[in-house]
Structure formats: C-alpha cells, structure tokens
Amino acid sequence: MNCARVERLLDEYRDGDLQGPRRAKCDAHLRTCARCSDILRQCEKVAGVLRGWEQAKASDDLTARVVAAWEVAWPKARRVAHRRRLAARLAVGVGTTAVVGMMGFASLRAVSAASKAIKRPPAPSADEVYGPLEGLPVLEISDSGHREPGG
Numbered sequence: 001m002n003c004a005r006v007e008r009l010l011d012e013y014r015d016g017d018l019q020g021p022r023r024a025k026c027d028a029h030l031r032t033c034a035r036c037s038d039i040l041r042q043c044e045k046v047a048g049v050l051r052g053w054e055q056a057k058a059s060d061d062l063t064a065r066v067v068a069a070w071e072v073a074w075p076k077a078r079r080v081a082h083r084r085r086l087a088a089r090l091a092v093g094v095g096t097t098a099v100v101g102m103m104g105f106a107s108l109r110a111v112s113a114a115s116k117a118i119k120r121p122p123a124p125s126a127d128e129v130y131g132p133l134e135g136l137p138v139l140e141i142s143d144s145g146h147r148e149p150g151g
C-alpha cells in the first residue's frame with residue numbers, strides 16, 4: 001500500500017471503520033512510513049481539539065450564569081416600574097392643574113383656590129428613588145466567566 005492510498009483511508013482508519021486485510025496493510029505502512037504516521041497524529045490532534053469545543057458548547061455553567069444575572073437584574077426591573085408609576089402620578093397632577101386652570105379662567109382667585117385644593121402626589125425622596133441602587137451587586141456575563149465587584 002502506497003502513501004497516497006493510505007492517506008485516502010486515514011479517516012476510515014482513525015474512526016475504526018477500516019477493517020480486515022485493508023487495515024492490516026494500512027498498519028504495516030504506518031509502522032514503516034514516518035510521513036503517514038505523522039499525518040495520522042496531526043488528524044488525531046485536530047479531532048481532540050474539536051471534541052474539546054463540543055464540550056465547551058455543552059457547558060451547563062452558562063445556564064447558571066444566566067439565571068444569576070437575571071436574579072440581579074430583577075430588582076432593577078422593579079425600580080424601573082416604580083419610576084414609571086411616579087412619572088404617571090406626576091403627569092396626572094400636571095393634567096389636573098391644567099383643567100382646573102381653564103375652569104377658573106374667569107377668576108384668578110378661583111384658580112388660586114382651586115390650585116390649593118388640588119391634592120398633589122407626594123414628591124419622592126432621593127432615598128426612595130436612588131436608595132435601592134446602593135449596594136446592588138453587579139454581575140457581568142462574558143466568555144471568560146462571571147466577575148463580581150472587587151473580584
């Protein structure tokens with residue numbers, strides 16, 4: 001068996017699909033030919049790297065990292081909802097002022113009295129709006145794993 005023939009059969013040989021006398025002839029050639037046995041070693045190296053990639057893709061660690069990041073992000077989602085509710089209440093307050101202003105167009109005193117009568121929503125304190133931001137852990141997802149502050 002010559003080099004060209006062995007080269008064509010190397011995939012089959014490596015996978016164990018090459019059997020019988022053809023495998024025996026291939027074995028005999030590989031024992032004596034440095035060039036073909038070197039090609040076989042290179043093929044095995046590449047196959048090993050590809051197996052490593054498949055294992056990396058199947059990692060369960062990614063799921064755990066996504067869940068951890070979601071748990072950190074959830075309080076932030078609630079903060080955003082809280083701010084939207086505040087904005088909606090403020091918009092209602094401004095709208096009420098405008099309506100009362102038109103109704104009291106005939107009398108400035110009436111407008112003034114009506115404005116005082118409007119129940120304005122309480123202004124949120126800075127602690128209420130920004131308090132939940134403090135001490136919130138930050139989690140980043142990257143290809144190289146997750147990282148925590150100071151870590």
Ligand SMILES: [Zn+2]
Pocket residue numbers: 002003004006029033034035036037
């Ligand atoms: Zn050869």
